Amino acid sequence: MAICLYCTEDKDLCQSHAVPDGFFKLISRKNNGKLITIPEGPNALHLTQNTGKSSLLCEQCEAIFNTRFDAPIVNAFKDWDKQIIHDGFSVRYEFSPNQMAQALVSIIWRACETHNVMYNNSKIRKSEKTQLLSIIKSNQDSVFEKCSCSIRRIYDYTENNNSGFSQKEVSQIILPPFAYQTKWGKSKKVKGFAFDILLVGFLCHLFFPKLPSIKSNGAGFLNPKNHKLHAPPYHFMQYEPLRKIAIAGYSKHASGNSKLKK
Numbered sequence: 001m002a003i004c005l006y007c008t009e010d011k012d013l014c015q016s017h018a019v020p021d022g023f024f025k026l027i028s029r030k031n032n033g034k035l036i037t038i039p040e041g042p043n044a045l046h047l048t049q050n051t052g053k054s055s056l057l058c059e060q061c062e063a064i065f066n067t068r069f070d071a072p073i074v075n076a077f078k079d080w081d082k083q084i085i086h087d088g089f090s091v092r093y094e095f096s097p098n099q100m101a102q103a104l105v106s107i108i109w110r111a112c113e114t115h116n117v118m119y120n121n122s123k124i125r126k127s128e129k130t131q132l133l134s135i136i137k138s139n140q141d142s143v144f145e146k147c148s149c150s151i152r153r154i155y156d157y158t159e160n161n162n163s164g165f166s167q168k169e170v171s172q173i174i175l176p177p178f179a180y181q182t183k184w185g186k187s188k189k190v191k192g193f194a195f196d197i198l199l200v201g202f203l204c205h206l207f208f209p210k211l212p213s214i215k216s217n218g219a220g221f222l223n224p225k226n227h228k229l230h231a232p233p234y235h236f237m238q239y240e241p242l243r244k245i246a247i248a249g250y251s252k253h254a255s256g257n258s259k260l261k262k
């Protein structure tokens with residue numbers, strides 16, 4: 001028995017995912033059940049079955065998270081991804097922006113509460129975790145009073161000359177949530193925290209507290225009143241963590257530092 005982090009009751013805990021298992025299944029189904037990991041540091045490229053599980057929630061709460069957040073968001077990204085691969089970046093995907101943002105917050109809250117090494121970059125302060133939890137527990141319609149969220153679609157402009165990543169390959173990339181501090185406003189007085197997370201080709205940014213409207217009017221920001229979501233294209237080399245990983249992955253592969261079958 002242990003304390004469930006959501007209902008705070010003393011119960012048997014399940015092995016919970018932060019990034020929903022459904023996202024890993026979308027990828028591994030295309031790769032015969034395999035996931036490729038590009039580790040930081042000297043370790044070789046390898047296949048993994050680590051999908052970031054950790055004891056977090058009781059069975060009842062796990063079921064609530066699955067129904068309320070995970071199943072809808074996995075299906076949404078799966079369909080949105082298909083539409084973009086088929087019709088390009090102009091796709092407007094019909095989905096509730098409130099539900100999308102709240103589900104993303106539920107993922108990063110779980111990530112920052114787990115002890116699984118996959119989420120080593122998701123560490124935030126206790127008071128910040130409390131803010132995330134209050135968004136998960138609050139009414140969906142009030143999510144955008146407490147945070148801002150943007151979603152962009154990663155692409156590679158060299159894909160057409162056969163050397164870059166195609167959109168089908170991009171949709172097989174997941175980066176666990178990455179937490180950082182932010183400052184804005186006159187003389188940077190407003191302090192907040194933010195997360196990036198890359199889910200099957202969609203780069204999501206979440207900012208707490210919500211950004212002033214002048215900042216959150218930009219491309220890709222979700223608007224609570226607009227249920228046609230648009231993920232503008234964003235070149236992967238512009239996003240430093242992904243660029244570093246792509247370069248590390250390529251150099252490990254090129255130098256033979258890899259346990260993957262040739």
Ligand SMILES: [Zn+2]
Binds near residue numbers: 005
């Ligand atoms: Zn519980």
